[in-house]
Amino acid sequence: MVVYLFLLLLAIASSGFLLGRFKARAAGVGQDVKMHSLDGYHGWFVAAWAGIPAVLLTLLWLLFQGPVIDWLLVGSLPANKVQAIDGGKLQLLVSQIKSVAAGNIFSQPEPFVVEAAERYNRWKDIASWSLFAVATVLALVGLLVARSRISPRFRARNGVETIMSGLMIACSVIAILTTLGIVVSLLYETLRFFDRVSVVEFFTGLNWEPQIPIREGQVTAGGAFGALPVFWGTMMIALIAMLVATPIGLFAAVYLTEYASARLRDVVKPLLEILAGIPTVVYGFFAVLTVAPAMRTFGEAIGLNIAPNSALAAGAVMGIMLIPFISSLSDDAINAVPQSLRDGSYGLGATKGETITKVLLPAALPGIMGGILLAVSRAIGETMIVVMAAGIIAALTLNPFEPVTTVTVQIVTLLIGDSEFDNPKTLAAFALGLVLFLATLVLNVIALRIVQKYREQYD
Amino acid sequence: MTDTQSGLLSSQHDWSSAAARKRVKRRYAADRRLQFYGIGAIALSILLLGVLFSSLMFTGYVAFYTTKVALEVPFAADQFDKDKLGDANYRGIAKTAFLTYFPEVTSRAEQRNLVKIMSSGAPYIIRDFVVANPDRIGSTVTIQVPVSDPFDQLYKGVIPRYIDALGQDRIALFEKLQRRNVIKIEGGKAFAATDIFVNPAEIPDGDITKADLHGMVREGFAAYYPKQTSRAYQEILAEDASTQVLRAKIEAEPGIVGKTVTLMLPLAPAYDELARTGASKIVNPRFGDKAEFVWFDKLISAGAISTPFTWELFTNADSRYPELAGLAGALSGSFFALLVCFLLSFPIGIATAVYLEEFAPKNKWTDLVEVNINNLAAVPSVVFGLLGLALFINTFGLPRSAPLVGGMVLALMTLPTIIVATRAALKGVPPSIREAALGVGASKHQVMLHHVIPLSLPGILTGTIIGLAQALGETAPLLLIGMNAFIPSIENMGLTQPAMALPTQIFSWADSPERGFVSRTSAAIMVLLGFLVIMNILAVYLRRKFERKW
Amino acid sequence: MEHQVVEGSKPVTVPALDPTITARGVNVFYGDKQAIFDVDVDVPRNAITSFIGPSGCGKSTFLRCINRMNDTIPICTVTGDIRIDGEDIYDPRLDVVELRARVGMVFQKPNPFPKSIYENIAYGPRIHGLTRSKKELDELVEKCLEKAGLLKEVKDRMNEPGTGLSGGQQQRLCIARAIATRPEVILMDEPCSALDPIATAKVEELMEELKENYTIIIVTHSMQQAARVSQRTAFFHLGKLVENGDTRQIFTNPSDKRTQDYITGRFG
Ligand SMILES: Nc1ncnc2c1ncn2[C@@H]1O[C@H](COP(=O)(O)OP(=O)(O)OP(=O)(O)O)[C@@H](O)[C@H]1O
């Protein structure tokens, strides 16, 4: 249906183009005046007016059709049936009605459900037919109105260009809308979460057991949402990752910028870029397949008990992932130090090593710090490695050989295969998401500030 | 100028003194040390990269060939209904065809075990063949079907027939028994001579059926390990069999109740093996028993086993059985998601970049847009998944698990990359070109459309391809919007149908316990990396080919 | 004091000829910085006018006012009144695009589009819809190349990129491109500064020919060139128009001391 509508709108717009161009051509030939705009612009002008408003209308309509019909549906249900049940059950009821409407009847539904399903189907039909009609009429009206404006003096090019500018502005607003969407949706679900669980518990509680009973009578813990152990695990793994990545990345960058020959650089840099281009799910599998068993074997050999999903394995692999990130940012920072500083140092008879440690690194420190902060932000936001290689159980431990869990692991495990938005378990994921978003945002803003300040200093 | 000052300046430092030499040497040593650390860091990174790739290759290459057994299938015409070719008894056909290799196996129970050597997918493969070639009904056809996963892995040498069941600590526990001469071998089986006190208190009403014989056995055996805190030693006895022995003894001699008897208790299989052969080799628990190996060896010596290339990896949908699982579904899901991602992010990205770079006035508003784009680039991908779940699926009611939603989320993540690349490319077009076009009376939009954008297209495309490559490997947001649905068929693929993507397929296979999925996962990763390499080569090629020196 | 001199020199600058372009009280600002101060000038039809003056005095800035190229610099504002054939070119109702088609421009460095020679010239006529058929366009392209004296050299390589020509050929290609939109005025900002003497001579020859049909303004740093090709000369200094008049008169008998100093090479 929607596909046909779009095809129809496309057809109307294209004929608008042809009609507009044809009329413009005729107008130009008939009277012996010069057209302000090329014929093609007249065509585009008509096509734009025929197509764009109708498409926009269709998209908006489609976005709001579902929620509006749902709302009408709930309103139309018999009052005695609705009042008795709470939000979660209501959602279940609505989805039951929808599946009955789609023809999937498993058990004999109640009569009022069948009735509602019929109503639902009828409304959906009405909605899609009226959308079809309204959009088509809008497109035709747009076409006719735009076409009637064609005359030799009409500035079709300017019209088309205004429309193009409008579209470009609309596109650049999408970036803002995305951020807004993230903030609003996270905030909304988080507030709903804090309706059910206290903020204090979330930020100070030591007990994280989000598995609450889904069916009545199921035996699980009551659900505890003290996220401190989760935050702790996140920081621990990020710390391990940084301990691995920072020295390796930094030394590599120092060597590449100051010691390596151009040929070595040409070989090594692409290799590091490969490391940077590997998807994190691959790192995750690498951790499970190779790194964790290797660590375990090694641990056994020296008498250490290393868990298969230890913080150490996950952190170390994340560190590998971050090496190219740190090295390329440090590389930039060291390269940005002006040659004059190097010359000054060498001129005093300093060795290369002294120049690097006493002059270059201190001068590049802000840039390097910015890079490290960005890497930390990546580390706490990284998901797949920890989902595959770290633990699920939240533990407050200092021992890197034991499993810990992270914010991202919890978000994924809480949401996988679960779409009910009404229990604190699902909502907790959004609360964690908001914390994660804010933490990375702050880190990024600070890091970008530092890097920018640093660049300006040497520009 | 005082004397001391001139003295300080004029006094020559003796560079050739031993102390000075030593000092210089030390400074050079420090320099070399730093260099050494650098080389070490680079070598380590490259080594890790090598380990990563080689471990993937090493585990993954076996997935590119499949162990198959050739079945001679006689398609008798009376087995099929011309109108319902798909409904014949293919299970029976497959089974019969397979059993022809083993005329000697007649017991039903054995046959049932035997058929497990063949993949459970065999009937469907035969069915698909018949449906595709109805004209072959009436003739006998050789069809290659995969063997089941354990035998596939066995034939490829990934898993052994026998495994060492016991670790060093367990063997040490057992050796304690051997040193005390407790273990006896009789009739090809090993036993532990154990003193058991038949405690009348544990036999309520003298009824042995109610007696806690397990407890008695355990208690008696525990006497060998008085100081052990770990209960690992309890695994040594075959406990059920041992209680049978005890029960039989009590039933045979009721008089021993209240006394201590010495019984020869049988050992668990691994320990039995250890006692008799000195090594605890047992049949790999992935297999039933040794008989299966005999059968499988017979197939091999009959020449029925071959290992062709695994086209199924690319043509099959996902499956619970590793030997049948393929990437077709994941590839199509990723294709549709990337298509949506491209169709959205490419025009929007270019429009945004052109607007910001060429048209936008410099003011608070455009600053805000720019800051936004920079920050979006650094938002963790899982947060985009949350956005997709809450906004696209929950609020707008778009379908769950659909490539459409996946593509939309990926598009939002790819936008910053494309915008940044496009702006860089636009900046690269020299102003003289713009002036030339303006000079002949082109409007600003015409300058963009006719000159600047076409000239910066290689740069834009390069950035777009790199962005799409990142999107192709992105996993977390797709997991959150449910694009890890198990879809065992490749019919019904589309923008709004539930689907899998390549990285989520990797994730789900990596999570599966069957051994065959390990190599499948590595193979899937190789496929994914293959696509990424192709895309990156394309990007580099575009950049090299169309790079312009102004 | 200086101001008075400018005022005083004014009677001399008022031309007896039929002016195409008249500028009155033009001021140009780059942000807060003023680059052109209150310039009045008349440019006669079908003649070559040169703008001379020391570097940074605002010649290019003023030239770019005449086809409103300065509109593309966001911080640049122009005040005053500039008319072509009596039509105010800063009238908000006027379409700059059309203006720039009527006032062609040739830049200091040859800047052909990275397209074929043919496309370089056909581009302008195409976007302005100046030809009705492909044949007409072909003819126009040939005519423009012919006029620019380039046809013989490029006849067989019309589809090769314009960027592959020599510097002098490129500049003539840009001139051909400029006349393809059938402008009334051609503005040339140091068109020969990137060329060798032989190429310069060719371009000068071309300008000589073009002046029959076009009004040409050329910015140049070469006194000899100004003296050779132009009928009128305007001397700018520090953003002000110091003197404007018949070329011969300016070079032989300048009325202002600064002009004299400049043309005799005492500063600049
Ligand atoms: N885009 C701009 N932004 C700010 N100031 C500018 C800009 N273009 C020119 N100016 C300033 O305006 C003044 C006049 O510059 P203009 O380019 O017109 O000089 P000119 O006479 O053409 O010099 P030249 O002979 O070197 O080409 C100079 O002081 C210059 O710095």
Ligand SMILES: [Mg+2]
């Ligand atoms: Mg200039």
